[in-house]
Amino acid sequence: MLKRIAPDQLRLGMYVQEIPGPWMNHPFWRGSFKLEKYEDLKTLRSAKIEQILIDTTKGRDIVMEDEPKAAAAAPATAEIAAETTPEATLPRQAKIVVHVGAEQERVQAARVLTGSRRAIMTMFNETRMGKALDIRQAMPVVQEITASVARNSGALISLARLKTADDYTYMHSVAVCALMIALGHQLGLSAEETRQAGIAGLLHDIGKMAVPAELLNKPGKLTDDEFTSIKKHAQAGHAILRGVDGIGDAALDVSLHHHEKVDGSGYPFNLKGNQISMVAKMGAVCDVYDAITSNRPYKPGWEPGHSVKRMANNQGHFDEIILEAFIKSVGIFPTGSCVVMQSGKVGIVIDQHPGSLLTPKVKVFFSALTMAPLPIEIIDLATTRSGDKIASHVDPAKLHLPNLETIWASAAIA
Template structure:
């Protein structure tokens, strides 16, 4: 049963069905949740929201006849007794992949529709995108590797839409690694989702051209940040951060980027984050004019560009968020086996979980084996990344997506 109550009557273990007011008035990236954390309770009581809808079938009800003063005393006692509570355990990758696959399918359809409407002149409303950002964010919190890896497997025909979903997920994962609060994490995700909306103003023949662009075509492509910024200015409930990332995600810290040639100290945190996430997804994805690079190789190349292109602390944090050997990377072990990274290790970026399936010594496929390199019993280690083409291996992705 749904009930509308005053925030003064809220208690822990009530289920928030809806916060009354615009999402911009409160700091929560999700609209409905079980109120378990006493810090969230304090935030709700002080953020300016006066009323909320609760679902009494999913959480506690308001005590019958309870006076406001008694309710507040009970809340204060709860706050005095409460601690931060346990950190939610991460969902196994194999379980989250199934959920993430459905989110990706819905996201593709939603972003495609949203962008096509923008192309036809309909004003964008950020509120329409928030549920999508919440779904993507929830998946990232359960296991960031699942959705981040799935969106990388887009085909070249759906690149523009799925790239936006991918950058949204990468921005949320990076924000989480940076320790940003819920408000900023949601802002980062929304900015990532809308950062490339300006490409709707670029003809498909230029966007998807398989050959080399002419100078005029390249100039047209470079206009998409400003075109997107114009679209968002005409929209509703578009935050400053989203506008900024859209306009400045192609700026470089050495001032050689576009459209305004901003230098390091002139580029905002979110725009620096957007630059890293945008490039990573672009170079790991199949495009009309080139095949995507291996995730680990992509990070190696980005590290070479880092000093002039990216903010180094942001880039280093990004590597932590995806792993030195991201999920899907083909690696060679000291034993001579090839394997694909299927999950990150708990304690070290150098010891992920790897599914081996090929012997470089005999040049043949072997029975797949899942190895957790963080365990002493593994007695093996990664000695480097490998090129699948060198060994005639196709469809590396099927190895990390296969059931445990």
Template sequence: MRKKIPVGQLRVGMFIDEVSGSWLDNPFWKSAVLLTDPKELAQIRSSPIKEVWIDVGKGRDVDDEVIEDALPRQVDVVDGVEFTASAVAEEPELPQADSAAPPTVSLQDEVARAGRICAKARGAMKTMFQDVRMGKAIDTEHCLPLVDDITQSVQRNPGAIVSLARLKTSDDYTYMHSVAVCALMVALSRQLKLSAEDTREAGLAGLLHDLGKSAMPTEVLNKPGKLTDAEFTIMKGHPGAGHRLLQEGHGVGPIAMDVCLHHHEKVNGQGYPHGLKGDDISLFAKMGAVCDVYDAITSNRPYKAGWDPAESIRLMAQWGKDGHFDEAVLQSFIRSIGIYPTGSLVKLKSGRLGVVVEQGPQSLLAPVVKVFFSTKSNQRIPPELLDLGHPGASDQIASRESPAAWGFTGLDDLWMAHR
């Protein structure tokens, strides 16, 4: 039986089944946890969480009389029906309503919130990978609050969390890659107009798609140079290893399993592990292939620096023509993040260089750009924000540019800075 109590009444030995509040405020990455350490108890008592649901069938019960005397009773109204609910009560069967999509906000307004999600997600994924290495089974129910928070961030502004997740360090790659692919899968699902349920499953698939890497030898996984043929053969076993781990876990649906096993398949049949072709590859696995490659090539790795986002899109378009990706899925992906994704360095016809700050609502060719350098005078200029899609805009993008070729560093600070 579940009971709802304030955190002040928690004791070591109780089983927390669910927290009441934002997942971001939960000091534990799992939504359900058995309190075995006084430090854990202190953590949740000092957090913003005010109430939790405990399962007395899985842990210590509470003293009902003490709780009832200590807590005020309140009257709630649901669909016009009044009911009295103390903080200790069996969970009422309440009607479920569809939550409204969060309002769209600017990238700058979403960056701070997305940063908190990324920080929390990194810890969650690191713990998950460590748990798998220790032989613990995966329970995807613990992943869903993270998927939901990422989804809401994408709904508010897809550029924020997608771009922040790209800025992972090489040491964080294994964990943050999963977070980035989750966000990219959600953004692509929305572009494809998939249902809310399928979008959630696609996000979960992105979060779990590389779980098999936890079963790979760490000396191969973290090798700072190019893999030998033998090492690459080992790494090609990670989709199958991940699929087996998900089969042994709890609550894993067919979409996540499919993406985990087949995100390295290519429509031309030259992928792995099964060499599937064309329509033999599911839509979700095709989506996973595109999202996985984009984040991989734009991220810093132990053996190479990430490529510029716009150049990566150009290269992926070429690979799509060679049968690496499903072209329709790739085109939808490009529409979801832009021809010039946030963080891209571009040259304008005026001769100024700028960083793409946000996608324009009217055209993929006319994003919002922050210019900061004049190629005519070969020097920095005061940063200026230009909406190239504005009716009065007189400048246009002339070309993609390589930050490395210009010797620029710290460009991400420009698009992340507040206006």
């Protein structure tokens, strides 16, 4: 089926049937082709083109915001949940995974996180003691995280924000893995590319095992010399992974370059723009998001929706297309966000609707008008007829709200 779409609706995996207008408006000499390269996607989306004709019988279709939930979820099921094994020669079959609500997935996601934490802690601590890393240990972790993300990405990603000072480095690695997998799907990467991105996210901070633990967990501000020592983890991680049998290029790339920025102000090499690979740009976005939304030894985490807004306003740090895809993958109002409705009701986002960024499920519990608690109510903005909408993010500290994690976590039994 032929469809005309706007350039900003393009995704990797789509089949471009025709690019209307004069050839001078774009550099593509081919009349039709499958969109498989990130640089081609970026070029098309920045060209002076109003519409592009795609053939959905030869490539990916567009997911419309007003399509039913099941239709919006369909692309995530077969591709993201493809079975993965370390042995590349084994045949793989797509496993059909049904998208479920966050409250249904949260219990399973908690189990996945518990098992992943143990596995990563073992891998990282063995690396700290000088033992060779066995990439096969990471494969079951990535497979379990991939399956959970396919069922409901918001459940595991939001739970992974809940870290302690002692397990921050390990759980941060698990969270970045999940975020990379969700982002890979949003960008239209293949199942294997998404798997490699997940492995890269899981191992991106392995170099921190070369940094003294007391420095990683220091509760106060780092001195200039201490920060210089911390920054060496990127090259240390690359050196560790370079000696690992079976490691992919994506993991090597992300470990070394996830702190580079598109304006050239990052480290360790001050790379800029197209000098940074797509997967490293993905790693930069996912790493920062989880870091700023999580409680750290030296500061509390930011509210997720506020974090997304701050990242979008941070010119020069992130690749715009990668960041846009990331925001679509987690939502404008990510699960766990504290929001105020037009009615003055305050609530916490507990689930997303795939394909619709503005109509999540919200658990309402407080009034910003009366500054008093309200009877707990779950409002599905995609189906409610009340006409109420989210007005903005809200800082829970300014309203002196109770422990939001307790309210959010109880959503499964509400």
